Amino acid sequence: MPSTNLGSATKKNSSKDESFVLVSSPMSRNLPFLEVQSCADCPRLRAYCAQVAEIKRAAHSHDHYWGKPVAGFGDPNAELVIVGLAPGAHGANRTGRIFTGDRSGEWLYRALYEADFANQPDSHRRDDGLILKNAYVTCVVKCAPPDNKPTLDEQNHCREKYLVKELESLASAKVYLALGQIALIGLLNALKSTYRVELSNLKNLKFGHGKVIELPNGKSIVMSYHPSQQNTFTKKLTAEMWREIFVTCRNLCELSQKNS
Numbered sequence: 001m002p003s004t005n006l007g008s009a010t011k012k013n014s015s016k017d018e019s020f021v022l023v024s025s026p027m028s029r030n031l032p033f034l035e036v037q038s039c040a041d042c043p044r045l046r047a048y049c050a051q052v053a054e055i056k057r058a059a060h061s062h063d064h065y066w067g068k069p070v071a072g073f074g075d076p077n078a079e080l081v082i083v084g085l086a087p088g089a090h091g092a093n094r095t096g097r098i099f100t101g102d103r104s105g106e107w108l109y110r111a112l113y114e115a116d117f118a119n120q121p122d123s124h125r126r127d128d129g130l131i132l133k134n135a136y137v138t139c140v141v142k143c144a145p146p147d148n149k150p151t152l153d154e155q156n157h158c159r160e161k162y163l164v165k166e167l168e169s170l171a172s173a174k175v176y177l178a179l180g181q182i183a184l185i186g187l188l189n190a191l192k193s194t195y196r197v198e199l200s201n202l203k204n205l206k207f208g209h210g211k212v213i214e215l216p217n218g219k220s221i222v223m224s225y226h227p228s229q230q231n232t233f234t235k236k237l238t239a240e241m242w243r244e245i246f247v248t249c250r251n252l253c254e255l256s257q258k259n260s
């Protein structure tokens with residue numbers, strides 16, 4: 001894994017930068033997959049999202065939950081594309097923006113800020129002013145699943161219907177960051193559909209935190225443990241390990257800029 005000085009990747013100035021491009025998933029007109037929010041192809045998942053939105057968690061009892069599929073969010077010209085598994089039931093399914101409103105999102109957007117991919121370290125609501133630069137965040141499955149476990153059929157269907165098109169739209173992508181093993185499998189299958197990437201050499205690929213693989217089309221995949229509470233509380237994923245992942249992503253993006 002390439003390494004560099006963390007300090008050089010840390011954004012010091014929290015004021016808004018005009019060069020940041022905002023594409024908020026519910027408001028964007030630029031990307032063709034935004035009809036996602038009205039998709040009802042998976043009755044089990046839609047029923048669960050609606051149920052969570054109705055019952056709510058005590059801490060969010062006054063919130064109006066989104067309760068629908070959640071589209072990707074970020075810079076449409078991003079070189080770094082981050083792929084998780086699915087929205088959190090009381091995070092993105094509540095706020096309507098991916099990785100927003102829960103602990104995983106706090107970890108993700110803080111790391112993106114520190115690596116200069118975001119204009120602010122916090123992500124609480126979809127209108128909180130967060131802007132991503134050169135980074136885009138999405139998931140294999142767009143609806144929050146019970147127990148964070150979408151079925152294989154749900155994964156396959158949502159991936160082929162939305163993630164594949166999403167990756168097609170993100171033509172500037174150079175580095176994909178897969179958050180966890182299931183996201184990695186979803187990403188590999190989506191890339192196979194999107195770019196006809198030949199995956200025969202990758203069929204025995206094993207997930208490993210910090211692993212970097214180069215795809216036949218010159219793009220790279222970085223693997224990381226998901227910043228779930230389970231992983232961060234147990235220190236399976238530490239803050240230092242997590243920061244290092246984004247330094248690697250930043251370095252790979254810069255390397256690809258130099259080589260292009």
Ligand code: SF4
Pocket residue numbers: 036039040041042043045046069141142143154157158161162
């Ligand atoms: S998981 Fe995907 S395909 Fe299924 S209902 Fe949600 S948006 Fe539609």
